[in-house]
Amino acid sequence: MPTFAYVCPPTLNDCLKLLKENPGAKPYAGGTDLMVKMRDHAVSPQMLVDLKKIDKLKGIREDAEGNIIIGALTTHAEISESPVVLEKYPFFAHACRWVGSQQIRNRGTIGGNICNGSPAAETLPSLYILDARIHLESISSTRTLPIREFFCGPGKTCILPGEIVTAVEIPNISVEFSGSYHRQGRRKVVCIAMVTAAAMWRQDETSPSGMRFSIALGSVAPTVVVAKNAENYLNECAVCSDDVIEHAAMTALKDASPISDIRTTCDYRNDLVYVLTKRCLKDIICGGRELK
Amino acid sequence: MKQAETGKKAWRNDAYSKVTGQAEYCDDLKVHGMAHAVPVYSSEVHAEIISIETEEARSFPGVLSVITAGDIPGEIRYGQIYKDYHMLADDRIRFNGDVIAIVVAQKREQAVAAAKLVRLNAKPLPPLLDPEEALKDGASLVHEDHIFEGKSCNITNHHKIRRGNVSAAFKECDFVIERKFNTQYIEHSYLEPESGLCIPRYDGVMEVMGSMQHPFSTRRFVAAILGAKLSDVEVRSVAVGGGFGGKDDTAALVCARAALAAKILNKPVKMTYDREWSFRESYKRHPYIIYYKMGIKNGKIHAAEVKIIADSGAYCSVTPWVTWRSTVQCCGPYEVEHVHCDTYGVYTNNVFTGAMRGFGSPQLNFAIEQLVDIAAEKLGISPVEFRKQNMLRQGSTTITGQVLDTHTVSLDQVFEETLKRMDYESKLAKCSRGRADENSDELYGTGLALSYRGMSLGAEGMDFNSAIINVQPDGSILLEAAIHENGQGAESAFILIAAGELGTSVDRIRYRQPSTSNIPDGGTTVASRGTIMGGGAVVTATRELKRKLAMALCCRLSCNPGDIRFFNDRIYGKTDDVFLTYEQAVHEMYLQQEIPYAFGVFKAPKVSWDEETGKGNAYFTWVYGCQAVELTVNRKTGKVKLLNMTAAHEVGRAINMPMILGQIYGGMAMGAGYGLMEEVKVKDGIIQNTNFNTYKIPRAADLPEMQAIVIENGDPLSPSGAKGIGEPANELMAPAIANAVYNATGIRYYSSPLKITVENENNNK
Numbered sequence A: 001m002p003t004f005a006y007v008c009p010p011t012l013n014d015c016l017k018l019l020k021e022n023p024g025a026k027p028y029a030g031g032t033d034l035m036v037k038m039r040d041h042a043v044s045p046q047m048l049v050d051l052k053k054i055d056k057l058k059g060i061r062e063d064a065e066g067n068i069i070i071g072a073l074t075t076h077a078e079i080s081e082s083p084v085v086l087e088k089y090p091f092f093a094h095a096c097r098w099v100g101s102q103q104i105r106n107r108g109t110i111g112g113n114i115c116n117g118s119p120a121a122e123t124l125p126s127l128y129i130l131d132a133r134i135h136l137e138s139i140s141s142t143r144t145l146p147i148r149e150f151f152c153g154p155g156k157t158c159i160l161p162g163e164i165v166t167a168v169e170i171p172n173i174s175v176e177f178s179g180s181y182h183r184q185g186r187r188k189v190v191c192i193a194m195v196t197a198a199a200m201w202r203q204d205e206t207s208p209s210g211m212r213f214s215i216a217l218g219s220v221a222p223t224v225v226v227a228k229n230a231e232n233y234l235n236e237c238a239v240c241s242d243d244v245i246e247h248a249a250m251t252a253l254k255d256a257s258p259i260s261d262i263r264t265t266c267d268y269r270n271d272l273v274y275v276l277t278k279r280c281l282k283d284i285i286c287g288g289r290e291l292k
Numbered sequence B: 001m002k003q004a005e006t007g008k009k010a011w012r013n014d015a016y017s018k019v020t021g022q023a024e025y026c027d028d029l030k031v032h033g034m035a036h037a038v039p040v041y042s043s044e045v046h047a048e049i050i051s052i053e054t055e056e057a058r059s060f061p062g063v064l065s066v067i068t069a070g071d072i073p074g075e076i077r078y079g080q081i082y083k084d085y086h087m088l089a090d091d092r093i094r095f096n097g098d099v100i101a102i103v104v105a106q107k108r109e110q111a112v113a114a115a116k117l118v119r120l121n122a123k124p125l126p127p128l129l130d131p132e133e134a135l136k137d138g139a140s141l142v143h144e145d146h147i148f149e150g151k152s153c154n155i156t157n158h159h160k161i162r163r164g165n166v167s168a169a170f171k172e173c174d175f176v177i178e179r180k181f182n183t184q185y186i187e188h189s190y191l192e193p194e195s196g197l198c199i200p201r202y203d204g205v206m207e208v209m210g211s212m213q214h215p216f217s218t219r220r221f222v223a224a225i226l227g228a229k230l231s232d233v234e235v236r237s238v239a240v241g242g243g244f245g246g247k248d249d250t251a252a253l254v255c256a257r258a259a260l261a262a263k264i265l266n267k268p269v270k271m272t273y274d275r276e277w278s279f280r281e282s283y284k285r286h287p288y289i290i291y292y293k294m295g296i297k298n299g300k301i302h303a304a305e306v307k308i309i310a311d312s313g314a315y316c317s318v319t320p321w322v323t324w325r326s327t328v329q330c331c332g333p334y335e336v337e338h339v340h341c342d343t344y345g346v347y348t349n350n351v352f353t354g355a356m357r358g359f360g361s362p363q364l365n366f367a368i369e370q371l372v373d374i375a376a377e378k379l380g381i382s383p384v385e386f387r388k389q390n391m392l393r394q395g396s397t398t399i400t401g402q403v404l405d406t407h408t409v410s411l412d413q414v415f416e417e418t419l420k421r422m423d424y425e426s427k428l429a430k431c432s433r434g435r436a437d438e439n440s441d442e443l444y445g446t447g448l449a450l451s452y453r454g455m456s457l458g459a460e461g462m463d464f465n466s467a468i469i470n471v472q473p474d475g476s477i478l479l480e481a482a483i484h485e486n487g488q489g490a491e492s493a494f495i496l497i498a499a500g501e502l503g504t505s506v507d508r509i510r511y512r513q514p515s516t517s518n519i520p521d522g523g524t525t526v527a528s529r530g531t532i533m534g535g536g537a538v539v540t541a542t543r544e545l546k547r548k549l550a551m552a553l554c555c556r557l558s559c560n561p562g563d564i565r566f567f568n569d570r571i572y573g574k575t576d577d578v579f580l581t582y583e584q585a586v587h588e589m590y591l592q593q594e595i596p597y598a599f600g601v602f603k604a605p606k607v608s609w610d611e612e613t614g615k616g617n618a619y620f621t622w623v624y625g626c627q628a629v630e631l632t633v634n635r636k637t638g639k640v641k642l643l644n645m646t647a648a649h650e651v652g653r654a655i656n657m658p659m660i661l662g663q664i665y666g667g668m669a670m671g672a673g674y675g676l677m678e679e680v681k682v683k684d685g686i687i688q689n690t691n692f693n694t695y696k697i698p699r700a701a702d703l704p705e706m707q708a709i710v711i712e713n714g715d716p717l718s719p720s721g722a723k724g725i726g727e728p729a730n731e732l733m734a735p736a737i738a739n740a741v742y743n744a745t746g747i748r749y750y751s752s753p754l755k756i757t758v759e760n761e762n763n764n765k
């Protein structure tokens, strides 16, 4: 393990100041990604700025409009047990339950999961279909970015030097909707997924079926991808029959460009894209139910 | 037969210290002035060493020494069978885990940092990675000085079985099945990586503590590298975090290198491996290529022709012994009239391979137990029926000509018990065989496998063990045996055996971990031989002690020595009102200048073997086992879900029932990993997955309910009646799973781990 300075400032301002003044500094949340990377010399920050004392980065709240704001330091364990998340977006709570083991879920945070930028990150497909918004703050400014604009490559985000993620916002959905998340790893627990998939429809009178679909796939491209072709196809269908689901799941393959790596092969990833997309669609459509 | 009572309470002498974290493992130990050593590897797989540059590393802060082969005062090369292992590489790099130097520093971090500064100048050579290529005439030589049967080649050994006349027999068969099987490299995955701490003692002895399976083997390696006498090295036991067969050669090498550094610097040196070094350098379970031809005549296995190629990697280790067991057990627990088997161990530039729980049987069972199912299907009969028609029974003759009549042959018992407990035959009828229900993607299957296994070393090597029992002046008892505690509960078993023989409570007996300097070498803790061999010696020692006590105490107890009885934690005369406590008894002995001390030896009964014909009484006794599994396979993702695993094992006599159950559950779990997920991936001679994030072993969540049936038939040739369970429990689950997957999907997989192909409706893309 290389040597580095460790600081644990009491206020957000202090953190942001330190990050601005020290280009070699990195925010430290749960450390479950960072420590592994430092051990492998994949990153070598000169300073770690521990965020753990900043209470306002913690916890889950729902505002007056029904938007859910999840502080960046909220752990996967907290999200998966949160009554409001379980009530409104159970598939997202379940996604967080897939992360590592209980120990990892107790330490790993949503902010870390997002900022680490892995295409296999557990929370991302759900956040994509939920149109989540990322709240960012630096010593001199704050801004909000839609999650779909947040990533620019594997492990690469649009965070500017000196900036941190303060929260993730899930905008309220005022119409009827249904969502689902599936993933597959080599074994049941403590296992990074080979493919992840999330799908959702929202009530929308302008589309022929009365439903507008969104689908996101993980670990099949340098970043999480939106399955545009599959979405478009579904958004044009009048009825969501089994055949339509089948065809949509196949179409999702056009949206994926997986590679072979130590976790699995490109071919098997394609198989999983099809199977997991289909599972998600089956879940949310309940066997071809029409909304209208 | 007795079906043992499986509800007994667990008892372990070391439970408290291990559960509370008080047990000290090697890396927990610290001594004043201790330095730290780390290995230096190169990126090469096969290369000629031109020079090793150490100056830069030497000048790194805190570095005390950088040691290379030239600094070794004793032997550079050592090994259990052939002295082919360069403890530090001198002429060539033969595999990617070869250690070219060790760096010793005040702090471990300094040593790790300095290790990167050691430079190797080497001329890369083309690596020899395919064992079948390596067997060919004219293949490049991994060890130029290695000679086998008068010839320079890569063959480490060739075992044979020549029984009957296979070529004639195949012609008489109704049909012949011919298949090729491949098995993978397996990492033992012991919790604790290798570690050694060596202390040059004031009396000139090098004291060694370490994580190892066999202190005496470590002593030989250490003495060799130092050029010291065996009496000048003392290896002491500390708690060991698992071995599964994997804590022999590499564990000994780590201690030897630490000892070398300690000797050169004349200070204590610790060398602890991290997981990646351990994965990279330590030996693995052999991958096998098995060509199998099985001929069936009138519903019987009439002939078998088997060719086995075991990749030994860069060093021989115990390949000849591992493959010998494969050879002896190459037809599984069945009677076969005509057998022709050729087994080769072969050098390559891959990671070296050696002992692992199962020791040559998991590979063969993976093949045989599938072939038996294939044969049954061809015959149109149930695999249960086919096994019953062919299996070994009381008085049967094995393929090496051994008549099984000295113990109870319990294959039918383990088989029947499993069938009954599982309701196997009705489940077999429900298997999907490739056809799923209308609205489900899950295919259901069940499968089983049978085995018999020779106990202990057999004709592979000298087989004996000893124990010391020493009653103290206050009546407490010290017990020790030349079997090593690797975490399996050997010490507890010995205490239970001694307490049973002496009629004392277990609290009276304390196990003392012997050192190599106070007990004779009793052979390594392998081959499921701990309880049978160590326990045998304990029984002999206790009987000798009882004889001494009886001789000395008969006057005091007013009876003949033969009348004396040992129970209730006391020593009784003829009647129950005449007795001595142990305290009184020892006092009486001391008055008579008699020492209540006994040394016991158990020598394995005679075995035999003829290398040319493969005939002989290979093992003095055998155990029998059956394991079955129920599972589903998702036809779209290939995902296997285990529903239930059941095992029945004959153990001779059960000494510590909860430990037996633990061995069986753990064995099934490890077997499931062998069948479904574990694989050391090697690309161009380099291991790709060197940690547990990429080398996947099953976790609790991946495992189903497990049931274990323990069958007891005390073995007359084992003084304690006990046999063994460590390896039998780990040699059956993979083929049971392969059979179940076939019964679910209708597809046979001939390679482990099973890589299940999926129905690719989308592959028309």
Ligand SMILES: Cc1cc2nc3c(=O)[nH]c(=O)nc-3n(C[C@H](O)[C@H](O)[C@H](O)COP(=O)(O)OP(=O)(O)OC[C@H]3O[C@@H](n4cnc5c(N)ncnc54)[C@H](O)[C@@H]3O)c2cc1C
Pocket (backbone or CB within 6 Å): A026, A027, A028, A029, A030, A031, A032, A033, A034, A035, A036, A051, A072, A073, A098, A099, A100, A101, A104, A107, A108, A109, A110, A111, A112, A113, A114, A115, A116, A120, A121, A122, A123, A159, A163, A164, A165, A166, A190, A191, A192, A193
């Ligand atoms: C054994 C194990 C199993 C795992 N299994 C899974 C799994 O199944 N699924 C999965 O998705 N992940 C898994 N992970 C990865 C990891 O646990 C998660 O990604 C976790 O959410 C990371 O959060 P953290 O708080 O630990 O991040 P850290 O390690 O603290 O940080 C990660 C990165 O994000 C940056 N960062 C953190 N917080 C902020 C912030 N607020 N603003 C700006 N930058 C920030 C850090 O500087 C660092 O670069 C696993 C990890 C381990 C060790």
